[in-house]
Amino acid sequence: MGMKDQFQEKSEQWQNQARQKADQAREQMQGRGRRRDEDMESPQHPQRDREREREQEDRFDQDHDA
Secondary structure, three states, X not given: OOHHHHHHHHHHHHHHHHHHHHHHHHHHHHHHXXXXXXXXXXXXXXXXXXXXXXXXXXXXXXXXXX
16 A cells, blocks of 8 residues: 555544544534523523524534534
8 A cells, every 4th residue: 555545544534533523522512402401491591592502603613623
């Protein structure tokens, strides 16, 4: 196997690992979001909802930047 093939294979491995980590993080956030939603079902917390959505979007963007 040549150097180019080795590099390409390693790059693909890293990309797959990054996708898996992003998927895991997304699943964790969805699970946390569900629990929070159950705790905060009343419409008295619109500010917290907006903050939570922003945090999720930021984490999602960070995962894709990796």
